[in-house]
Amino acid sequence: WIGFFAANSLKKVRATTGVTRTIVSNVTSGSATWGARDVILFPIALRGMSRVAADGGPVSPVSVEPGNQFSPQFLSDGLHFIYSVPARNAIGLARTDGGSPRTLMTLPVGTSAVGYSRGHVFFAQDGALYVRPFDEQRLEFTGIARRLVDGVPAGNPARTPFSVSAAGILVYAAPLGARVRKG
Numbered sequence: 001w002i003g004f005f006a007a008n009s010l011k012k013v014r015a016t017t018g019v020t021r022t023i024v025s026n027v028t029s030g031s032a033t034w035g036a037r038d039v040i041l042f043p044i045a046l047r048g049m050s051r052v053a054a055d056g057g058p059v060s061p062v063s064v065e066p067g068n069q070f071s072p073q074f075l076s077d078g079l080h081f082i083y084s085v086p087a088r089n090a091i092g093l094a095r096t097d098g099g100s101p102r103t104l105m106t107l108p109v110g111t112s113a114v115g116y117s118r119g120h121v122f123f124a125q126d127g128a129l130y131v132r133p134f135d136e137q138r139l140e141f142t143g144i145a146r147r148l149v150d151g152v153p154a155g156n157p158a159r160t161p162f163s164v165s166a167a168g169i170l171v172y173a174a175p176l177g178a179r180v181r182k183g
Contacts, residue, residue: 001054003034010042010052023056031071031113036078039096043069049083051096064094064101071113075136076166082121084114091123093139104141105132112160117168124152124160129172 001012003023010023010032023040027050032042038054041062049062049069064083069092071084082104083092091114094101104121112124121134121141129152132145152160152172161173 001034003032003040003054005029005032005042010040012054021056023054024052024059027059033072033074033081035074035081035096036076037096039078041072041074041081041096043072043083049094062094062096063098064092071115073114073116075116077136080136080139082114082116084112084123091121113162115162115164115170117164117166117170120164120168122148122162122164122170124162127152129160129162129170 002015003010003012005028008028009025010027011020012023013020027044029042029044032040034040034054039051040054041049041051044050045068049064049072050059051062052059065085067087069083069085072081074081079097080093080095083094085092089107089109090103091105092101093104107125109126115122119134119136120131122129122131127150128147129149130145131148132141133143135142149172152162162171164170
């Protein structure tokens, strides 16, 4: 299944058949993450992070912090997730089942979307894409951030156009006319 937002609903489409199902109606969001435990997290403006079962059902709030959060990304355990906090230029960490959220990293300039894959947190900062090693067992960074790509366009807060898969494949939108390096 592939999840997406359309017509004020969270939907999913079966990749092999094209069959589409509505998971929940009357919601809009710009980002979501589908975890290993078949839970989908998505932010709702001014209401914080919310969760719903991938097969549908009630939408329930996930305790994170006041204000807007964006770009939730599950860690491999399907319980912990990272997210962007534009108002504080920060990347946060929380659990779907409660507990106190915490700040993983504060950035000197506005935050971007965040991504996670195989023990690495990805984020954009000041027009460049970075990666930083992360230990899922200790839930902390294990090294410094490394610059991967320059010239990544910045969108609205926490909306930098990039994504990274669980297999480690990174895609990003390059500026018009830019030469893209493969590898």
